[in-house]
Amino acid sequence: MTDVSTSTPTTPPLRISEPGPRRSLPRPRIRSAARRWSGWLFALPALAFYGFFNLRAVIQSVWYSLYDWNGIGPSTWVGLDNYVAILTDSELLEPLLHALVLILFFTVLPVCFGLVAAATMQSIQGRFAGALARTVLFLPQIIPGAAAGVAWTWMYADNGVVNQLMRLVGLGGYTRAWLGDFDWALVAVGFIGTWLSTGFCTLLLMSGVGKIGPQLYEAARLDGAGAIARFRHITVPGLKQEIGVCTTVTIISALASFDVVYLATHGGPGGATMVPGVKVYDLAFSESRLGDASALAVVLALLIVAIVLPLQRLFRED
Amino acid sequence: MAVISPSLIRTPALRRRAPGVALILIAGVYSIVPLVSMFSAALAPQGTIPGGLSWPSDPQWHNFLDAWTVANVTTLLKSSVLIVLGVVPLSVLIATMAAYAITVLRIPLGRAFYLLLLLTLTLPYEIVIVPLYQQVNQLGLLDSQLGLILPLVGLNMPFAVFWMRAHFLNAPAELTEAASLDGAGPWRALTRVHLPLATPAVTSLVLLMFLSTWNTFLLALVLVNDPDKRTMAGALQAFQSKYSTDIVLLNAGALLLMAPTILVFLLLQGQFTKALLQGATKG
Numbered sequence: 001m002t003d004v005s006t007s008t009p010t011t012p013p014l015r016i017s018e019p020g021p022r023r024s025l026p027r028p029r030i031r032s033a034a035r036r037w038s039g040w041l042f043a044l045p046a047l048a049f050y051g052f053f054n055l056r057a058v059i060q061s062v063w064y065s066l067y068d069w070n071g072i073g074p075s076t077w078v079g080l081d082n083y084v085a086i087l088t089d090s091e092l093l094e095p096l097l098h099a100l101v102l103i104l105f106f107t108v109l110p111v112c113f114g115l116v117a118a119a120t121m122q123s124i125q126g127r128f129a130g131a132l133a134r135t136v137l138f139l140p141q142i143i144p145g146a147a148a149g150v151a152w153t154w155m156y157a158d159n160g161v162v163n164q165l166m167r168l169v170g171l172g173g174y175t176r177a178w179l180g181d182f183d184w185a186l187v188a189v190g191f192i193g194t195w196l197s198t199g200f201c202t203l204l205l206m207s208g209v210g211k212i213g214p215q216l217y218e219a220a221r222l223d224g225a226g227a228i229a230r231f232r233h234i235t236v237p238g239l240k241q242e243i244g245v246c247t248t249v250t251i252i253s254a255l256a257s258f259d260v261v262y263l264a265t266h267g268g269p270g271g272a273t274m275v276p277g278v279k280v281y282d283l284a285f286s287e288s289r290l291g292d293a294s295a296l297a298v299v300l301a302l303l304i305v306a307i308v309l310p311l312q313r314l315f316r317e318d
Numbered sequence: 319m320a321v322i323s324p325s326l327i328r329t330p331a332l333r334r335r336a337p338g339v340a341l342i343l344i345a346g347v348y349s350i351v352p353l354v355s356m357f358s359a360a361l362a363p364q365g366t367i368p369g370g371l372s373w374p375s376d377p378q379w380h381n382f383l384d385a386w387t388v389a390n391v392t393t394l395l396k397s398s399v400l401i402v403l404g405v406v407p408l409s410v411l412i413a414t415m416a417a418y419a420i421t422v423l424r425i426p427l428g429r430a431f432y433l434l435l436l437l438t439l440t441l442p443y444e445i446v447i448v449p450l451y452q453q454v455n456q457l458g459l460l461d462s463q464l465g466l467i468l469p470l471v472g473l474n475m476p477f478a479v480f481w482m483r484a485h486f487l488n489a490p491a492e493l494t495e496a497a498s499l500d501g502a503g504p505w506r507a508l509t510r511v512h513l514p515l516a517t518p519a520v521t522s523l524v525l526l527m528f529l530s531t532w533n534t535f536l537l538a539l540v541l542v543n544d545p546d547k548r549t550m551a552g553a554l555q556a557f558q559s560k561y562s563t564d565i566v567l568l569n570a571g572a573l574l575l576m577a578p579t580i581l582v583f584l585l586l587q588g589q590f591t592k593a594l595l596q597g598a599t600k601g
Contacts, residue, residue, distance in 0.1 A: 033426075036423070036424065036425060036426055037425070037426060039419045039423035039424070039425040039428075039504060040419065040425050040426075041419075042415040042416060042418055042419035042423065042425075042504070042508075043415065043416040043419040043420065043425060043428070043431060045412040045415065045416070046412045046413055046415065046416035046475050046479060047416070047431065049412065049468070049471045049472040049475055050434075050435060050472050050475040050476070051472075052453075052472060053446075053450065053453070053468060053469040053471070053472025053473065054438055054446060054469075054472045054473050054475060054476070055434070055437075055438065056449070056453075057445075057446035057449040057450050057453065058438055058441060058445055058446060058449075060448075060449035061445050061446065061448060061449055064448065064449070071452075113345075116341070117338075117341050117342065117345065120337050120338040120341050121338040121341070121342070131587065131588070132346075133342050133346060134587065134591045135583075135584065135587045135591075136346040136349050136350055137342075137345060137346060137349055138583070138587070138590065138591055138594065139349050139350060139353070139580070139583070140349055141594060142529060142579055142580070142583045142590065142594075143353075143533075143576045143579060143580065144532070144533035144535060144550075144551035144554070144576065144579070145533070145535065145551075146533075146535045146551045146552075146554045146555065147551065147554060147572055147575065147576040148352070150356075150554060150558055150568065150569075150572040151352040151353060151355075151356050151572070152352060154352075154355060154356060154359060154565065154568075154569060155351075155352050155355060157565070159367060159368070159369045159370060160355070160370055161351060161352075161355045161370045161371045163370070164369065164370030164371060165370075195348070195349075195352065198345065198348070198349075199345065199349055200594070200598075202345060203591065203595065204595055204598060204599070207595060241599075242599070245598045245599055246598075249598055252440060252442070255442070256442030256443070256444060258443070258444070258535065258536050259535040259536065259551070262535075262539075262555070263554065263555065263558060276444065277442070277444050277536070280444045280447065280448075281444075281447070281536070281539075281540070284447070284448045284451075285451075285540065290448055293448055294448055297442075297444045297445040297447070297448070298445060300442060300444055300445070301441045301442060301444075301445045304440055304441070304442060305440060305441075308440050
């Protein structure tokens with residue numbers, strides 16, 4: 001079954017014979033060095049904005065992270081102490097662990113759902129995913145995360161839709177104020193993330209399936225491959241790149257989440273849903289612990305890079 | 319609607335299609351239920367506690383008018399539009415110029431500049447927020463729209479240059495040669511030859527930048543203390559903390575604050591979905 005993809009006729013890549021040294025007329029050197037440097041005039045505004053408001057700020061964060069500083073008074077060099085604190089102080093470490101848990105909801109569930117939808121839709125080839133479906137599925141993607149936070153605060157309220165539905169199906173005994181529940185708040189916040197990214201993953205994976213040749217599925221069917229085998233050996237490998245994109249984008253939004261959590265719970269109850277983004281904000285702007293805030297922000301950035309870079313490699317099209 | 323059209327019932331494919339259609343319907347309902355539930359709550363009589371998803375017997379449409387006033391929507395609309403008009407054209411213009419310089423003019427060290435931009439492409443806003451606050455403070459721009467616009471342009475650069483570079487890389491090289499043979503300088507070649515061809519790329523970039531600017535939250539929260547000078551998304555925070563107990567007004571106000579994006583999206587949904595899907599897959 002695994003060799004389904006190779007059973008399709010393949011044409012050997014065209015080999016263009018190496019051309020001899022190109023005989024071209026000696027080109028007048030229109031582009032003098034000075035003229036090429038003058039092209040920088042086009043790039044300078046971008047460099048200025050980027051350097052001043054982005055790169056400089058990143059470097060400064062790294063620098064602050066090595067100090068103990070309240071933002072106003074004198075600062076003390078503490079070396080890597082702030083980083084040690086992140087690993088040893090549960091108040092700082094827990095937000096990072098929560099962010100990792102959120103990957104399950106922001107990334108794993110939406111990608112799985114998207115894959116199932118894409119596979120199910122495979123026979124339709126996106127004809128039904130017309131304007132209406134696209135509009136509705138993309139809606140969560142375009143509203144601000146802060147608005148999603150407000151919307152779901154109401155969904156999860158005592159008398160909100162979630163509890164209403166549970167009563168309807170006879171689970172009335174389990175209703176609660178979800179965002180205020182120590183055990184369930186993080187899961188509840190996680191499902192907001194699922195809501196935010198499912199449509200995006202579904203549409204991206206569906207458009208990817210449209211590009212897989214139908215003859216591949218036809219050949220597999222003739223070979224006697226069932227739906228699950230076709231899913232495993234054609235759909236999933238064929239969507240490798242799209243899966244990579246969904247995973248990357250949603251992992252970044254899970255780890256760097258701020259607006260949803262800030263508005264839905266602000267990290268509560270009692271830090272049960274605290275995420276690095278909200279913690280950085282609190283440390284810097286309520287507790288005046290700029291060194292700790294910067295160190296946590298740096299760790300968060302490194303965590304994102306450490307997860308995203310290998311993924312890029314993994315999902316790159318060979 | 320198409321599901322029940324008679325021509326489809328006759329096709330044997332309907333049975334194969336049914337699970338897919340059902341899935342998409344479920345996903346669609348799931349997508350809009352939170353918004354519909356806000357809508358139904360927003361129509362309940364003020365001061366009452368609405369119940370989940372239930373159409374009020376006597377919908378109070380004037381709640382939206384009241385919410386418009388208490389949420390200061392007119393002021394916020396102006397502020398958001400001002401911020402978008404400051405950020406989007408400037409970001410797109412200078413990013414396009416930079417990408418043009420890197421790919422078409424092949425400026426010396428252009429590749430190094432591009433790699434420098436890529437370095438911060440995936441970094442979260444959290445890592446710049448503390449120093450940005452101080453920088454904007456030092457410039458005396460805290461609490462003003464300009465103090466939000468300038469950093470946003472800087473933060474947009476990695477993605478915007480990356481986006482336009484991908485476009486210029488695919489632009490035929492003969493174009494540049496033709497333009498330069500005609501004696502056009504680099505500026506004329508950009509505006510007369512390259513930009514007209516770049517319209518789809520530029521349009522998508524404008525939409526993506528509009529969306530991210532309009533939805534800016536963390537930066538608006540930190541750099542602008544006066545909620546009336548924020549983006550609409552940023553202003554949600556102040557509105558929520560003020561009306562957290564008034565569920566009816568809170569939902570009406572929140573809906574008003576997200577209505578403009580939804581409207582723009584509905585009007586341009588084709589371009590939006592294309593831009594969003596492209597935005598993810600480019601590169």
